[in-house]
Amino acid sequence: MTTSLHRPFKVLGIQQVAIGGTDKQRMKTLWVDMLGLTQTGTFQSERENVDEDILAMGQGAYKVEVDIMQPLDIDKKPAVHTTPLNHIGLWIDDLPKAVEWLTAQGVRFAPGGIRKGAAGYDITFLHPKSNDEFPIAGEGVLIELVQAPADVIAALT
Numbered sequence: 001m002t003t004s005l006h007r008p009f010k011v012l013g014i015q016q017v018a019i020g021g022t023d024k025q026r027m028k029t030l031w032v033d034m035l036g037l038t039q040t041g042t043f044q045s046e047r048e049n050v051d052e053d054i055l056a057m058g059q060g061a062y063k064v065e066v067d068i069m070q071p072l073d074i075d076k077k078p079a080v081h082t083t084p085l086n087h088i089g090l091w092i093d094d095l096p097k098a099v100e101w102l103t104a105q106g107v108r109f110a111p112g113g114i115r116k117g118a119a120g121y122d123i124t125f126l127h128p129k130s131n132d133e134f135p136i137a138g139e140g141v142l143i144e145l146v147q148a149p150a151d152v153i154a155a156l157t
C-alpha cells in the first residue's frame with residue numbers, strides 16, 4: 001500500500017476510547033471518582049448488548065469520550081466485556097465518503113452500516129478481522145469511525 005493515495009476524507013483525531021467490563025460501577029469508580037471525568041450520558045441497546053456510560057474529558061472540539069460498557073446479558077453477543085479495550089473511535093470529516101473509499105480499497109466493515117451511535121453522531125465500525133473479500137481490517141482492533149460535527153471539523157482542520 002502506498003502513502004500517495006488520494007483520500008477523499010481526513011481522520012481528525014480521537015473521538016473516543018471504549019472500555020468493556022462486567023461491572024460498569026467499578027470502572028466508574030476509577031474514571032469518574034478517581035480521575036475526575038464527567039458523565040455526559042448513558043446508552044442502552046439490546047441490539048448491541050450494551051449498557052454504557054459516556055464519560056468525557058476536555059471541552060468542545062477537544063473533548064474525548066471514555067465510554068465504559070457492560071453487557072446487558074453476559075451470555076449474548078456482542079460480548080462488549082471480553083475485550084477490555086473494546087474499541088477506539090476516530091473523528092472523520094466525511095463519513096460517507098470515507099466508507100465508500102475505504103470499501104473500494106478492500107477495507108472490511110462490521111455489519112450494521114452507518115447508523116446513529118450512543119452519543120448521537122453517525123458511526124460505523126471497521127471489522128477487527130480481514131477476510132478474502134476484504135483483506136484490510138483492524139488487525140484485532142475494532143475501530144469506530146465517527147462523523148465529526150461542523151465545530152470539530154473547523155477546529156481540527
